Amino acid sequence: MPTRELPEKSEITIIGGGIVGVTIAHELAKRGEEVTVIEKRFIGSGSTFRCGTGIRQQFNDEANVQVMKRSVELWKKYSEEYGFPFQQTGYLFLLYDDEEVETFKRNIAIQNKFGVPTRLITPEEAKEIVPLLDISEVVAASWNPTDGKASPFHSTAKFALHAEEFGAKLVEYTEVKDFIIENGEIKGLKTSRGTIKTGIVVNATNAWAKLINAMAGIRTKIPIEPYKHQAVITQPIKKGSVKPMVISFRYGHAYLTQTSHGGIIGGVGYEEGPTYDLNPTYEFLREVSYYFTKIIPALRELLILRTWAGYYAKTPDSNPAIGKIEELSDYYIAAGFSGHGFMMAPAVAEMVADLITKGKTDLPAWWYDPYRFERGELRGKALQMG
Ligand SMILES: Cc1cc2nc3c(=O)[nH]c(=O)nc-3n(C[C@H](O)[C@H](O)[C@H](O)COP(=O)(O)OP(=O)(O)OC[C@H]3O[C@@H](n4cnc5c(N)ncnc54)[C@H](O)[C@@H]3O)c2cc1C
Numbered sequence: 001m002p003t004r005e006l007p008e009k010s011e012i013t014i015i016g017g018g019i020v021g022v023t024i025a026h027e028l029a030k031r032g033e034e035v036t037v038i039e040k041r042f043i044g045s046g047s048t049f050r051c052g053t054g055i056r057q058q059f060n061d062e063a064n065v066q067v068m069k070r071s072v073e074l075w076k077k078y079s080e081e082y083g084f085p086f087q088q089t090g091y092l093f094l095l096y097d098d099e100e101v102e103t104f105k106r107n108i109a110i111q112n113k114f115g116v117p118t119r120l121i122t123p124e125e126a127k128e129i130v131p132l133l134d135i136s137e138v139v140a141a142s143w144n145p146t147d148g149k150a151s152p153f154h155s156t157a158k159f160a161l162h163a164e165e166f167g168a169k170l171v172e173y174t175e176v177k178d179f180i181i182e183n184g185e186i187k188g189l190k191t192s193r194g195t196i197k198t199g200i201v202v203n204a205t206n207a208w209a210k211l212i213n214a215m216a217g218i219r220t221k222i223p224i225e226p227y228k229h230q231a232v233i234t235q236p237i238k239k240g241s242v243k244p245m246v247i248s249f250r251y252g253h254a255y256l257t258q259t260s261h262g263g264i265i266g267g268v269g270y271e272e273g274p275t276y277d278l279n280p281t282y283e284f285l286r287e288v289s290y291y292f293t294k295i296i297p298a299l300r301e302l303l304i305l306r307t308w309a310g311y312y313a314k315t316p317d318s319n320p321a322i323g324k325i326e327e328l329s330d331y332y333i334a335a336g337f338s339g340h341g342f343m344m345a346p347a348v349a350e351m352v353a354d355l356i357t358k359g360k361t362d363l364p365a366w367w368y369d370p371y372r373f374e375r376g377e378l379r380g381k382a383l384q385m386g
Contacts, residue, residue: 006171009197009224010036013189014204014357015176015212018048019156019342020334021204022170023349026159029166031357036198037168037192040175046158047206048342051311052231052255052267054245055343056091056147057116060107060383064319065114067347070363074346075150082158084151085260090244091147092126094133094295095140098247104142107383111144118144130242132296137250142364149245149257152342179216185329200330206310207276209321209335216328221374222321224336226311227273230284232292234302237261242296247385252291255385264299266292269314269385280307312339315373318382322348322368324355332356333370339384356369 012028015022017039028035039045057068057077072088079086095101101254104120111118121143123135160170167231173193180188180195188197203212207226253269268291270284282294285307293300315321320337334352337344347363354361367379 006038006174006191006193006196007036007169010034010169011198012036012200012202013038013196014202014371015189016046016204016206016208017043017170017172018046018204019044019152019345020348021202022156022159022163022335022336023345024204024352025168025170026163026166027161027349027353028356029168031353033357035168036196037170038174038189038196039170039172042172043160043170044153047310047313048152048156050308051152051342052265053149053152053257054091054221054255054385055086055149056144056245058091058093058107058111058118058142058144058147059384060110061367061380062110062114063364064382065111065116066364067201067344069114069116070350071344071347072146072148074350075148078157078159078346079150082162084158086148086150086155088146088148090129090143090145091127091247092244093142093247094126094138094250095142096137096250097139099226101140108142116144117146118142128212129244131300132241132384133246134295134297147245151260155263157314166204167232170311176215179218181328184327186331196374200332200356202332202334204334206313206335206337206341209333213333216331218327218331219287220325220327220371222333222336222370223373224313224315224321225274226276227271228275228277228309229267229271229312229313229339230280230288230307230309231265231267232257232285232288232307233262234299234336235305237302238262245293246295248291248295251294252287254288254291254295256292256295263305264292264302278309280309282320290361314338317378318384319379320344320348320368321370322351322365323370325370330378338382340382
């Protein structure tokens with residue numbers, strides 16, 4: 001399990017032990033690289049353990065569809081190899097008018113082009129998939145049975161364990177405080193528990209990424225801001241009641257599904273920020289109850305057990321910043337996942353490991369170019385739920 005010992009030196013140091021930092025470490029260690037993760041609290045304690053579990057390939061641009069197709073392949077591969085549940089129970093987007101249907105037809109065409117088998121289905125077909133749905137206002141649905149969900153706790157822990165087996169060091173309760181830089185080269189990091197000598201650093205702190213960029217003296221404009229998003233879990237109900245992730249943009253940008261324990265988990269678009277505050281609010285509780293019961297009226301009977309909050313680390317186009325920052329050798333960033341970083345992590349890990357070990361990658365990393373903000377080349381807004 002993660003150690004508290006800070007090594008004296010490490011070739012590569014990843015700041016942040018969320019799913020992104022851990023999967024990058026796993027991929028690098030698997031390739032034989034010497035890698036250390038430094039995490040200020042415990043592994044998964046940032047947004048990762050607060051997320052909604054969803055993993056989808058239904059995006060609205062070619063890059064994200066390709067990356068998520070690869071990510072789902074990796075989720076499948078590692079869940080089988082490492083024995084954590086990844087259930088391909090699908091994503092069901094409920095559509096309520098012609099405009100929504102037209103938009104989703106365009107998205108489906110992009111997804112089909114890369115072999116993601118999404119199709120438009122009728123309200124009756126949607127009700128066969130989730131019998132509890134109220135389809136009285138639904139005109140169609142976008143359905144991809146190969147999307148899915150995974151437990152953030154279970155999967156992050158397994159990736160961490162196997163990263164360690166490949167030789168990665170995961171150091172918890174250690175906060176990076178400063179960079180040691182000489183002539184534009186990283187020499188080490190100062191932490192709350194001493195100094196580590198290192199040449200290559202990856203900023204995988206998502207909601208805290210701008211603070212690490214500032215520590216490194218990065219002048220390139222990489223706008224990533226923390227927004228508070230909340231989630232809810234209900235008492236458990238009969239297993240298999242809500243198999244896929246159900247999405248309704250019409251009703252509050254709601255997303256909901258059932259966990260393996262049987263509770264209904266999900267959230268709505270309700271957002272506050274930029275802020276580092278994480279207190280759940282009454283307003284969220286009211287909104288989530290209203291919208292969820294519009295989508296599945298039977299949820300009225302259920303007790304809400306708990307609400308909590310986490311960060312969406314948002315960029316102006318809802319796409320992360322992934323790549324090398326040339327101002328400093330060798331500094332990489334993989335942050336700003338705008339509410340869909342859990343699902344992306346395995347493919348992002350491959351991308352970042354490729355960039356570090358080979359200087360290039362077959363995945364469309366250019367889409368996430370950290371310099372695009374400064375160049376004024378924002379991407380089409382990635383389909384963001386919530
Ligand atoms: C309510 C909610 C629902 C969501 N639902 C989904 C979903 O269904 N599907 C999906 O894909 N995504 C979802 N997300 C988004 C997802 O949680 C994030 O995109 C993902 O967890 C980001 O992982 P990460 O490793 O980049 O960041 P984090 O998990 O936040 O990890 C960053 C780590 O960096 C550490 N750190 C920060 N500063 C320092 C420092 N100075 N020194 C050392 N360590 C430091 C932090 O402690 C933290 O552990 C959701 C988010 C929320 C809040």
